[in-house]
Amino acid sequence: MRIDSYLRIPERATEAGGILIGCYRGPHIEITECSEPLRRDRRARLRFDRDDPGHQGLASRRWSESGRTHTFVGEWHTHPGFSSTPSTIDLKTWREITRHNIAGSSVFLIRGDDGWWAALGTARSLTQMSLVPPDDE
């Protein structure tokens, strides 16, 4: 998976992140794509700030190209050198996102050295999810 490459040298020097794009199908959220770090994002050892407007731009493009089915469904970031457990800032940021994402629930992914951490968020509440690994990596 592409997100894994951000845990390898040289990318693992700083955190990386992006948004998840997909669609809502009844009770399911299908993730079809993720954006990757862009030039104007701020990447630090222990921090990733998704400042580049290109992420939102991609979501808007997919929204119109798909006839209003594919959109922002969540975000991902890495914890290189650390566990994938979310920080207090992560949880706070995610709760904020769920408050603004009125389209539906949001998926939050962290990739750390010890694996993945995933949560589903709706209206400020977060539920940790277990991940089923894909067959074809």
Ligand SMILES: [Zn+2]
């Ligand atoms: Zn984090």
